[in-house]
Amino acid sequence: MPWPSPPVVATGFPGAVAPVRVGRQGIYDRRRTLVAYELLFRNHGGASADLAEGAEQDHATSQVISATFGDFGVGQIAGDKPLFINLTRGFFTGELPIPFPPHQVVLELLENVEVDEEVMAGLRRLKDQGYRIAVDDFIGEPGRLPALGLADYVKIDVAAAGDAFDEVLALAREHSRDALVVVERIEDDALFARCLAAGADLFQGYGLQRPVTLEAVSLTPSQLVCLQLVRALTGTDVPIREIEDLVASDPALSLRVLKTVVSAATGTKNEITSLRQAIVMLGPQQLCSWVVLMLLGGVTGVDTESLTMVLARAAACARLAPAVADLAYTVGLLSGVASVLGMPEADLVDTTGVAGTVREALVQRHGPAGAALRAVLAYEEDEPCAITGTGHAVYEVSRAYLAALSDAMLTVGAVAGDS
Template sequence: MEVYLGRLPILDNKQNLVAYELLFRSDQHNVVTITDNSAASANVIIDTYGQLGIENVIGKRRGFIKVDDKLLLNDTICMLPKKHVVLEILRSVDINDEIIQRCSFLKQKGYQLALSNVTHLDARFDRIMPLINVVKINITALSQQDLLSLVKRLRRWPVLLLAEKVESQEIARNCIALNFQMLQGFYFAKPEIISGKRIDPSKLSLLKLLLLVVRESEVGEIENELKYQPGLSYNLLRMVNSAANGLPSTINSIKRAIMILGRKQLQRWVQILLYAAKQRDGGTSDALMQTATVRGKLLESIAIADRPHDKNHQDRAFMVGVLSLLDTLLGIEMPELVSTLSIQKDMSEALLTRRGSLGYQLALIEAYEKGESEIVLSMLPELGFLSMEEFIRLELEATAWAHRISDAVNQTA
């Protein structure tokens, strides 16, 4: 049986990517069924820590893996690296003496434990709660009053609260106000457009720089604009050096970076750095940056497989992937951004309507991000040149590359 692996992002309350939930997906048909939770989780574990490689799947972040009573009690679970995983105990698990004893043992070994899909707490949870690190609450299943009551009851224990199925900024703000430390869902990738909203000055300067690059301005203009952005220049050099392969020495000046990289490569880094701009609250759009970078690299890889000799098409594909979340980042309608950038028609259609080959491939990537494997499996045959196995390999390579870029930006000086 083939096994496909999905990852749902888990963010902190400043939209920084802190973990993933690892999802089991199986069968080459358009149906996903899980009849044995233990077997499903075991397959996730085998794939994640075996052939795929943990660094490719989740980087330096933690992976939440669902476990039922069978897997929890199985000794093979102790083969998992405790610094990389959170064991997410399913709601169906009976909290009996054997489970309490097992959780206590795993806790002593240094494993983190989470409760999955919690909607209420009764007396049977009192014994296990002191052993739990994270409680995942199903937001959609609760009224506001029931949610308030549950959160109040959970304050008896020093646990972290994780909101599941957060699908809008409004819900996210409500959860943060209730002191949830983590949120899971795709709210962060959805644009929140406010009429007449002014762009953050730090983002505006980056957009100006992007325009200079896209419109093929003189190298001197690009260099001068970067000189007014010392923090940006520093991050740019870190990113360039982290991704540079085979260079005899470190690139230590913007002018040299421009000379060595050329305009197209510089354009890529500027696009990515838009997402690394400091926000007014002091945080960064870490999750957006990671997602946009993976999209760019993966779209480029698909373009290479599709048109191996068309470098211009490959460059456009990368740009579409990275720019696809710019409306979310800046709070500006995508048509306005597309008009401002004056990009080519196939790129505009991809960003605005998901039409054309680039648009179709972008929609495919978006479906995969959300764990919608049925849609992915139905869309891949339309491409005609990419199997599911090849697509996952390209996605993992793009993810590993994005992790390196993100780490270069986020590391302390």
């Protein structure tokens, strides 16, 4: 029979590959030893973001959280050091989800958040859950004093406090005896020495470290899939297979799920070998939280040709290795994402932190999943001789790929048609 022409494999993802930026600035102790980082939102076109009230701040905060735990991986940004993250009112009152565990984050209560009973109740709830709280930019406002009683850190802007700095520091000590005082806007050695003599505990500012902007390329999950997931995850008795199918239908979302489990999961030594395992470990509530944040972060755009290629490659690998179908799907998925991003597969595996079995199959092409990937890639490159070297028949691979391509086109058509 004639050799079927393989589809053209896209090398770019116009409209759906977005640069993700976060800023990072160090926080230092009295000996000028780096002890923590603060995460800062960065616009793509500039060094910093001037944030408006309400929805725009929620949007920026969601991008910081999503990028930190989904695109970079917390270890790439901060190692094992605490991360201070600015949160807006909705995160403290429970209107917006906090989708990460408390062990490595400090939640900063911004200066423009009114400390009312609703916020105080949220602070108590978060403290009970094990989160650490920082009251940001405190300059002695009476209305913020109740929050100091629950604070683990009190941050004082030395420039804003001005001549009243010593009084503000004394007020912070009086109302939050166990909290560490962090002085911000340390611009030079003289100001560091002054605040050190005043008794401050931690220090942050350009005189110690200028903010560093980190940038990575990220696939943006489609809003339609995110909305479908929210509906499914908030329903009752939704089969795990339905959740898995929805996540698997969007390569970017699949990649974020894999990264998020590695970055945010605590207390587990299990290696991640499949998308299903990652979804189960993340759990429906945590997954729903991330999907909500992705929607808030303004995720948009799907390039149908590239998306079809990624999904077809993943599904074809699964069809060719039915004994390890979950592993093979994940390997094919990551291979396709690497092609779209123009990133070496080994680097992509490092950023996701998936198991050694995934690396062996994806990078070294070992095992049934690795052989399936080699066969699928050879099919895409129109190299029938290379296919036979994988142990698979040309006809078998062609049939598997065309079936996978048909399913992928239906999935992409549904997404593109409704988005």
